[in-house]
Each structure stands twice: as structure tokens, then as C-alpha cells.
Amino acid sequence: MIGWLHKEEDGGKIYKAVTGGRVLYELWNRITGEDKLEVYRTAAISAIVDYIKKNPKASKEEITKVVEQQIIIFAARVESE
CATH class of the missing domain: 4.10.860 (DNA Excision Repair, Uvrb; Chain A)
Incomplete structure (x- = not known):
């Protein structure tokens, strides 16, 4: 999903940041x-x-x-x- 967001030209910076943060949060929860x-x-x-x-x-x-x-x-x- 992060790859798709970075390819999209019209993806908002806030949306990218929120989605990236959410992915990192989920990864952290799974690891820890x-x-x-x-x-x-x-x-x-x-x-x-x-x-x-x-x-x-x-x-x-x-x-x-x-x-x-x-x-x-x-x-x-x-x-x-």
C-alpha cells in the first residue's frame, strides 16, 4: 500500500503520512x-x-x-x- 501511495501523484501528503504511520504502528504491534x-x-x-x-x-x-x-x-x- 505504501508503494502505491508513493506512485500516485494525487495522493495527499497527509494521507501518505497517516497511512505510513498506521502501517508502522501495526508492524510494531506484531513484532513486539x-x-x-x-x-x-x-x-x-x-x-x-x-x-x-x-x-x-x-x-x-x-x-x-x-x-x-x-x-x-x-x-x-x-x-x-
């Missing part, structure tokens, strides 16, 4: 896996929040256990990548 990390992070936080909502009277120790479990799950997912 940042998008997967964000998904795993969001899943862990959501699980913790869900537990707290379902158990509003949970003790600090119970919440700490759930947080520790979610951290272990998060780390295992990251390690498996």
Missing part, C-alpha cells in the same frame, strides 16, 4: 506483541473487577488471592507467547 499484552492485561483486570462486584463483602485476603491468581495467569499467558 503489545496488542496481545493489552488483551491479557484487560482480561486480568476484568476478572478482578468482576470478582469484587460479585463479592462486595470479600475480605482483603480473598481479594489478594484473586489478584495473585490473575497475575499468575497473566504471566503464564505472556510466557507462552
Whole structure:
């Protein structure tokens, strides 16, 4: 797509820059896996929040256990990548 944009005479400079930036951003995410990390992070936080909502009277120790479990799950997912 970048090659096509550079061949087109009427392609706007802003459009070229935005498209080029988007391609670089996607490449960076694929190389580093940042998008997967964000998904795993969001899943862990959501699980913790869900537990707290379902158990509003949970003790600090119970919440700490759930947080520790979610951290272990998060780390295992990251390690498996």
C-alpha cells in the first residue's frame, strides 16, 4: 500500500503520512506483541473487577488471592507467547 501511495501523484501528503504511520504502528504491534499484552492485561483486570462486584463483602485476603491468581495467569499467558 505504501508503494502505491508513493506512485500516485494525487495522493495527499497527509494521507501518505497517516497511512505510513498506521502501517508502522501495526508492524510494531506484531513484532513486539503489545496488542496481545493489552488483551491479557484487560482480561486480568476484568476478572478482578468482576470478582469484587460479585463479592462486595470479600475480605482483603480473598481479594489478594484473586489478584495473585490473575497475575499468575497473566504471566503464564505472556510466557507462552
